[in-house]
Amino acid sequence: MSNKERCITLIDRFSESQLTAVISILENIAKLSEEAEDEAFCLRLAEQAKLEDDGSETSAESLRRKYEI
16 A cells, blocks of 8 residues: 555544644744754755865855756
C-alpha cells in the first residue's frame, strides 16, 4: 500500500467535523516543509559564498543575475 493510499484509508476514518482539524494540521505541515526548503536553500547559498569568497565585494544585483533569483 502506498503512502497516499495509507493516508486516504486514515482520512476515511474521520468524521467531517474532524477533517477540519486534519486539514489545518496538514496545511501547517506543508507550510513548515516549504519554510525548511527555503532555509536549506539559503544555507546552501551561504556555504557556496564562503567557498567562493576571495575577499572582494560584489553587488546584490550581480549575485541575483548569477544565481537567477
